[in-house]
Amino acid sequence: MSQDTFGYERCERLPHAERIVYQGLEGAYSNLAAVQFFSQYPEAGFSHVKTFDAAVRAVDEGTGDYAVLPIENSTAGSVADSYDALAKREVSVVGEYLLPVRHALLACGDAALADIRTVYSHPQGIKQCAPFFEEHPEIEAVAVSNTAVAAQLVQAMGKSSAAAIASAYAGQIYGLKVLIPTLNYRAENTTRFLIVGKEKLYLCGAKTVSLMMETRHEAGALYHVLGALYAEGINLLRLAARPVPEVSWAYRFFLDFSGSLEEAAVQRALREVERLSTSLRILGCF
């Protein structure tokens, strides 16, 4: 154990969890993740903004306390805009939440499956329910910006020929009935959300460290960084590369690994990674 936790402080509970911001609309999967993650925080209120960047900006600028950000889906992969939003702002990741994605087919009260001709959803919702559209060639899929937008649209139209692919939670919010409860073909489909705050805090029991770094442009640069983890017996969980906006074909890496900032092995590894990289930012411990 050591006290050199890179400016991060341990806490028992997230402070000031009052203004929780997510991207999208009421009833979006991000809303559901936010409500579930903060279920132990009765002081939490929820509001939505238009983009991932606006959610992170709200936290950075103090108009929100925490943002709930989808970072990765188990079948669709990483959410590039979320990574870029984190890279741009001085914020920290204080938690993560795994939300199973259960797409339902939602329609107005008097509609039956045989009536449906048009189904609205996010492009990923349509893709994840591809077998349904193959079985029903009479139904057209129309992409909108969010599954909750689809539910809201179907409610507003009030036609029995329209349906939405969204969560049952969105159905409750927009007063739609569930025609088919589980439409997605891969039952284990899960989205991983990050909880983003302004202060450098980590909760007791945190077991993942997340960092963002750029390596020197020389052979073996990334190899040596991974070696710094391996030498300390640390397990790499994820690795994502995103372009550095200012420089063509330069990349920054996002690494998640097992451990806590309190562990001496993690601290040694981080100091070695810092020595090997041209920039290093510890995004958080959760």
Added chain:
Amino acid sequence: MSQDTFGYERCERLPHAERIVYQGLEGAYSNLAAVQFFSQYPEAGFSHVKTFDAAVRAVDEGTGDYAVLPIENSTAGSVADSYDALAKREVSVVGEYLLPVRHALLACGDAALADIRTVYSHPQGIKQCAPFFEEHPEIEAVAVSNTAVAAQLVQAMGKSSAAAIASAYAGQIYGLKVLIPTLNYRAENTTRFLIVGKEKLYLCGAKTVSLMMETRHEAGALYHVLGALYAEGINLLRLAARPVPEVSWAYRFFLDFSGSLEEAAVQRALREVERLSTSLRILGCF
């Protein structure tokens, strides 16, 4: 030099470059990349399909000879659907082409900039021209599926209040005039395209090897794979991770590195990578 080139054969020129397939519509950046890459192949004809997967499938099933596939943009990052399409099919990458992205503002013959109220483009086109929309708050941006679709739409509407963000090439095809020739704020914005064929071929002078692999689920697995390259003095160019569709939170890696399948050092490194991975496929040499 060795003859053990993992089933790949060297060629001076791509054979049967007659039916070239790309995703999108005539005038899309993929069309422009295809025409430019195959400019030395007078036998080449071009056709478009709806999805990246359909383009790769055409090559796999023999209804097309080569597909031209955007794989990465210098500012937006990797194109996940292209990686997934390559992973699904038994095809090989036989070339790459770097296309500078020059977005123009296109409108009907009688329109002036002061008339424009709505601009259509692909979401990336809109994002890459963000400063233009900040300078012109009177202009609304509307996202469509492709920059060429935007140009076609503006032609079909024939209104002087509508414009498209697309290439000057799309403007020629759809009879639109160029109001502003270079609208994107980052002049070095470049998209990297892969040329995908059915046969395992590599052109003389190829200097990049691309592979797809899955590692064991144990600490240091990726570290040791990168070590196999480093030990042979091979420079890693790119690394991308994509989810394995069948397994939650399992990843496959796409690695590009400098070298040719003819080099003994590359062959040694590949045999070592094969030993360290649970699956390895050499995607190509180009």
